[in-house]
Amino acid sequence: MSYTTNTIPARAGVGYKPKHLDDILAEPDAIGWLEIHAENYMGDGGPQLAQLRHLRERFPISCHGVGLSIGSEGPLDKEHLARLKKLVDWLNPALFSEHLAWSTHDIGFLNDLLPAPYTQATVNTVIDHIDQVQEVIGRQMLLENPSVYVLFEQSTMSEIEFLNEIVTRTGCGLLLDVNNIYVSNTNTQTSAQAYLAAFPIAHIGEVHLGGHDAQTDDFGDPLLIDSHNAPVVDPVWDLYETLIKRTGPLPTLIEWDNDIPEWPVLASEVRLADAILNRQTEAA
Amino acid sequence: MPSSTVKPKRLNPMQTEFAKGLLNPDLPTPEGVIGPGGRAAGKRYDVYRNNVIVSLTEALASAYPVIKTIVGAEFFDAMAGVHVRKFPPKSPLMIYYGADFPRFLTKFPPAAHLGYLPDVARLERARRQAYHAADASPCAPEKLAGLDGNKLYDARVVLHPSIHIIRSRYPVFSIWRYNSTDDKSPIGKAREITMISRPQSEVIMQNPTAGTAMFIESLMRDPLGVAMDKAKGVQPDFDLSSNLTQLLSAGLITDIK
Secondary structure, three states, X not given: OOOOOOOOOOOEEEEOOHHHHHHHHHOHHHOOOEEEEHHHHOOOOOHHHHHHHHHHOOOOEEEEOOOOXXXXXXXXXXXXXXXXXXXHHHHOOOEEEEEOOEEEEXXXXXXXXXXXXXXXXXXXXXXXHHHHHHHHHOOOOEEEOOOOOOEEOOOOOOHHHHHHHHHHHHOOEEEXXXXXXXXXXXXXOOOHHHHHHHOOHHHEEEEEEEOOEEEEOOOOXXXXXXXXXXXXXXXXXXXXXXXXXXXXXXXXXXXXXXOOOOHHHHXXXXXXXXXXXXXXXXXX | OOXXXXXXXXXXXXXXXXXXXXXXXXXXXXXXXXXXXXXXXOHHHHHXXXXXXXXXXXXXXXXXXXHHHHHOHHHXXXXXXXXXXXXXXXXXXXXXXXXXXXXXXXXXXXXXXXXXXXXHHHHHHHHHHHHHOOOOOOOOHHHHHOXXXXXXXXXXXXXXXXXXXXXXXXXXXXXXXXXXXOOOOOOOXXXXXXXXXXXXXXXXXXXXOHHHHHHHHHHOOOXXXXXXXXXXXXXXXXOHHHHHHHHHHOOOEEEEO
């Protein structure tokens, strides 16, 4: 099977890790596409960029930013946005995505996806930032729903209302992380099924699936951490299947960024996602 | 493209407080940050605190693996915790995080007995920079052959952008080699100069002579003749043509003008 390298097929792909390079090249049909973290490819040169040059000739690539800090109250880092544009212009990825989160502040870059209150002021700032990003890089971006551990007293709207206003006013698409739905709704003691039922599915351009770590809060209630270091759990597979039954097949990424397993472990997650996607293709 | 009518305000204190507390465990949970049902956030806010410190500590460890081997994981993590709070990254490029770490080590009393540590860190930093340096093709050998006596002195030799020279009072290359390869031959006492480069995909390290090191450092600023004079000043038997030939065949000369 082969695809043109700048269209993402509606099947499963993986977050690219250099340790899997030989396995991926040995069996390229095992995956439909690859996703890279933009910031890892912003060096001036060297073997990492050389690998990406090689891979983009063979696989459709999705570019996932982790450092733009779209949810910052302050202005976006223009230097960083210029670096992103340079990478996207060169790579010409099939998809480009970033997070509904912030990570940069006056004190520095905090290297985590931090939450913001859902208010009209935050919506307006995020919309300005997405407009700016889409204008500078000259293409649509997908915005990913976050994993959250806390709530804000200031919040005046739900995450769904917040995302709806953003897609309507910016024309951006959405990256739906199904594990994040499960993590956030467990942590905020709300229904993941209800969240999924209300989600503006027409705007989804990509799906993420990953693993999490289960802890408890000070009251003994579950506190799930979006750790990307484990297999996808069954309730997340169930939510995913519910989603795909409604939307039909969508490009789906297995994210495994920490305690990275040997290739066969990751490949079996890919097969599970493909099985759900295939069932839906056959049913259609 | 549609744009919102409300301009973003200057930093509202929310993110300022949220951010400060992440680096300072003594600060309380920021106001307005809560758990479900309005109860105290407690451990929930600590998840973010932990994510920030752990992820920055991991970024530092991936840039300085030999420092971690030398001091041990427990010591390294504690030291990194102090460093990342004092010097959080200035940019989202984690591949370059840790520029301040070698200098931090010169002023970190619990590691003061390991006098060589800052220089080993400088060497690891140079390796990281060489790894991500721009690619450059070697220049054609004819360019060197074409240099005649008159032009030679004023010629500009352009070196590969990955080259770094690390000078130390300690045998830092040997210390690095002992701690990161299977070569466990004893570490001598003599100070070492280390040259780091990445002409193709591998980072290469060597111990150049004093003359060669001076020559390369000088070529980064001076014309060829000046670099040769400086090299002879520290090493009277410095051989210009063999040095140029070696640099050229190693792919480390990218142009001669």
